[in-house]
Amino acid sequence: MRQHLVLVVDDEKDIRDVITVYLNNENIRTIEAADGIEALEVMSREMVDLVILDVMMPRLDGIMTCRKIREQSEVQVLMLSAKQEDIDKINGLTMGADDYLGKPFNPLELVARVKAQLRRSQRITPQQDEHYIQIGSLIIDFRRHLVSIGEKKVQLTPLEFGILELLGRHRGQVFSANHIYEAVWKERAMNSENNVMAHIRNLREKIETNPREPRFIKTVWGVGYKIDA
Structure with a gap:
């Protein structure tokens, strides 16, 4: 250990x-x-x-x-x-x-x-045992809370990192805005769609080459967001 x-x-x-x-x-x-x-x-x-x-x-x-x-x-x-x-x-x-x-x-x-x-x-779920994952050029280091695109480090707020971690650990699964809010903010979701949407937009600005055509965080219209498996 x-x-x-x-x-x-x-x-x-x-x-x-x-x-x-x-x-x-x-x-x-x-x-x-x-x-x-x-x-x-x-x-x-x-x-x-x-x-x-x-x-x-x-x-x-x-x-x-x-x-x-x-x-x-x-x-x-x-x-x-x-x-x-x-x-x-x-x-x-x-x-x-x-x-x-x-x-x-x-x-x-x-x-x-x-x-x-x-x-x-240390009180984390078993799904959080992975140290990091790589999705194309995107690398997420969970232990150090570091994110990089290629050789470039990306500075994320704790909430932005939480969203990326949730989607990255459950690739292929679609999460609604309410689900994301409750999982990351640790609060009951009430009219949270705009709040989550704003953080997704900021996150895309930081990790996507073209935020209008995202490679990583995809929108499933009418359902929510995901990172492809």
């Missing part, structure tokens, strides 16, 4: 060192970054399972880094901050963080939260 890899992002090396020691003692691998820009560079080349992200950092702070991570990945994010005000917690979670821990923190509590988040991320 592959060891989990946690990205530790903090401009204070002493804090990175403490976190690394405690996680390594739990057989969790770590990789470090000193700021948000370094963190994004690491994520472009490494299969990271969770990000521990400090809020106050030079060059690119944790809030903006979390926002950029969420534009391309649904990896678990645990934010750290010396600021204890509720508004900071709300801002962090609004940007897409999964958990929040104030500084100074108990390393044992941090480890417990990391392990809880890693367990949560």
Whole structure:
């Protein structure tokens, strides 16, 4: 079984060192970054399972880094901050963080939260065991939430990736807009057709050479959408 890899992002090396020691003692691998820009560079080349992200950092702070991570990945994010005000917690979670821990923190509590988040991320269906699929020049890497067309990486939002993942894992099956909405948004579908249609349109703009004549995401008129088997 592959060891989990946690990205530790903090401009204070002493804090990175403490976190690394405690996680390594739990057989969790770590990789470090000193700021948000370094963190994004690491994520472009490494299969990271969770990000521990400090809020106050030079060059690119944790809030903006979390926002950029969420534009391309649904990896678990645990934010750290010396600021204890509720508004900071709300801002962090609004940007897409999964958990929040104030500084100074108990390393044992941090480890417990990391392990809880890693367990949560493993609760996937058997159909999600494939690491990636290739459909012509389109490659979908499910673990890293990366998509590429040939050698070109494509930046998708979490919802766009969710739609592509649903259709890609069930090639040949037609999904109605309501079915897509409930599967990806995790909410009951009510007048969701236009919302799904807008995301399909944006997705086609990013992955299709000619969005008016799509090669990948096909429309089955009056029924829904599919990717051919």
